[in-house]
Amino acid sequence: MITQSSFRGEKSVGTLFLVPTPIGNLSDMTFRAVEVLGKVDLIASEDTRNTLKLLNHFEIKSTQESFHEHNWAEKIPKLLALLKSGKSIAQVSDAGMPSISDPGHELVVAAIAEEIPVVALPGASAGITALIASGLIPQPHVFYGFLPRKKKEQIEFFTSKKSYPETQIYYESPLRLTDTLANMQEVYGNREIAVVRELTKIYEEYRRGSITEVLQDLIERPAKGECLIIVLGLSDKQPTAFDDTALEAVQKLVAMGNKPNAAIKQIAKERGIKRQELYAEFHQLDSPKV
Numbered sequence: 001m002i003t004q005s006s007f008r009g010e011k012s013v014g015t016l017f018l019v020p021t022p023i024g025n026l027s028d029m030t031f032r033a034v035e036v037l038g039k040v041d042l043i044a045s046e047d048t049r050n051t052l053k054l055l056n057h058f059e060i061k062s063t064q065e066s067f068h069e070h071n072w073a074e075k076i077p078k079l080l081a082l083l084k085s086g087k088s089i090a091q092v093s094d095a096g097m098p099s100i101s102d103p104g105h106e107l108v109v110a111a112i113a114e115e116i117p118v119v120a121l122p123g124a125s126a127g128i129t130a131l132i133a134s135g136l137i138p139q140p141h142v143f144y145g146f147l148p149r150k151k152k153e154q155i156e157f158f159t160s161k162k163s164y165p166e167t168q169i170y171y172e173s174p175l176r177l178t179d180t181l182a183n184m185q186e187v188y189g190n191r192e193i194a195v196v197r198e199l200t201k202i203y204e205e206y207r208r209g210s211i212t213e214v215l216q217d218l219i220e221r222p223a224k225g226e227c228l229i230i231v232l233g234l235s236d237k238q239p240t241a242f243d244d245t246a247l248e249a250v251q252k253l254v255a256m257g258n259k260p261n262a263a264i265k266q267i268a269k270e271r272g273i274k275r276q277e278l279y280a281e282f283h284q285l286d287s288p289k290v
Contacts, residue, residue, distance in 0.1 A: 006119050014041070014088040016111045018104065020123025023095045024200035026057055028124050034058050036121065041087040044079060046103060050094045067091065069103045076110050083116045097125050101145040101171060126199050126228060127169040134167075134194035134230040135208055141167040149176065151183055158187035163234050170229040177227055178218050184231065185211040190274065192232045198225040210274065246273060250282055 006015075017036050022028040037043060038060045044067035045051035051064060067075050079089055093102035111118050127143045144161075147170050148154050161168065172180050177195065184193075188211070195207045195214050203225060207214050211231075246267055253263035264282055268275035 006117055011117065012086065013114075013116050014083040014086050015117045015119055016083060016107065017088065017090040018098045018108070018118065018120040019090045019092050020097045020121060020125070021051070021054060021092050021095055022200065023124045023126045023129070024198065024204075026054070028200060029054070029058065030121065030123055033121055033123060034060065037062055037090050037092075039088075040090040042079075042082060042089045044075070044089055044091045044107070046093045051092055062090075067103065067107065072103055072106050076107055079107060080110055080114055080116070083111060084114065095124070095126075097123065100125065100127070100143075124200075126171070126226070129199055130194070130196040130206075130228045131167065131169055131230055133206065134196065136167050136192060136194060136230050136232050138167065140165070140233075141169060143169040146171045147180060151179070154180060154183045155187060158184055162187050165233040165235060167233050168231045170231070172227050172229055174223045174225060174227050177223055177229075178215060180229070181211055181215045181218070184229075185215065188231065190277070194230040195223065196228045196230065197223050199228075201225070212277075246278060247281060250278065 017040060019033050019036055020030075021033070037055065037058070040062055043051065043055075043062050043064045045064045046066075046068045048064045048066050054060075055062070055064075065075070065079075067079070083089060091098050091104050091107060093099075093104065096102070098104035099108060108118055127145075131138050131141055142164065148157050170180075174197070181193075181195075190210045190212050192209070193211055193214055195218065196205070198204050205223075207217055207223075209217075249267045250260070250263045253266065254260050258266075260282065261279070264279050265275055267273075268278050
């Protein structure tokens with residue numbers, strides 16, 4: 001067991017600061033983050049060119065060194081040596097929180113093993129930001145980051161997660177978005193989702209609805225920029241797909257003199273299914289092609 005006091009007591013070693021950076025809007029940078037980046041001895045950056053733009057914007061002159069998924073193994077000994085000598089280091093990714101779908105975790109583990117203080121600053125996180133404005137249940141939730149790219153792997157992944165009750169958060173490329181939603185629908189059915197793009201930027205957008213509705217909209221209006229998928233977890237109260245017996249029940253009510261829309265509404269409510277889908281099938285409307 002390792003107990004760490006972040007700010008109390010005498011320290012002969014430096015501190016590793018984990019500093020979040022804006023996910024789009026530079027105004028989301030915190031005062032504390034600017035202060036820490038300005039006073040540390042070194043900034044370990046995922047991409048020094050990208051971080052330099054941020055440093056220049058806030059007139060920060062601290063030295064940088066690259067630290068990313070391709071060089072972390074060779075860089076960790078040097079960074080640990082600096083920390084042990086009393087130097088402080090700030091670790092940043094290109095956007096958002098270090099270690100979340102970005103490099104950084106290995107350095108944190110190494111620092112903890114050497115009893116070097118690790119201090120995380122709060123700040124921007126795309127997954128949580130999108131979740132709280134999605135309109136879907138925010139708690140409990142699970143964050144998975146980027147999805148597998150190949151269809152077979154996605155299907156297997158979704159199959160292993162389809163019974164989870166938690167709202168799920170995924171990152172996805174706009175180029176793979178429609179294929180991914182089609183795969184998700186194949187496994188999850190027609191759940192409620194939100195597809196979010198370009199968070200905190202001028203083209204920020206939320207598309208909320210069932211997978212079918214959002215997928216059709218994306219086919220007609222393809223998304224651009226950085227995207228997230230928020231999908232509702234499995235719930236006993238969640239609307240399920242209609243079947244032939246639901247249609248038969250509607251037809252029976254109509255034959256008894258009820259108006260079609262009233263019959264559809266009644267059966268959908270009684271069986272906990274989506275009224276729009278039952279309406280479309282009853283009136284023989286074409287379902288969205290995916």
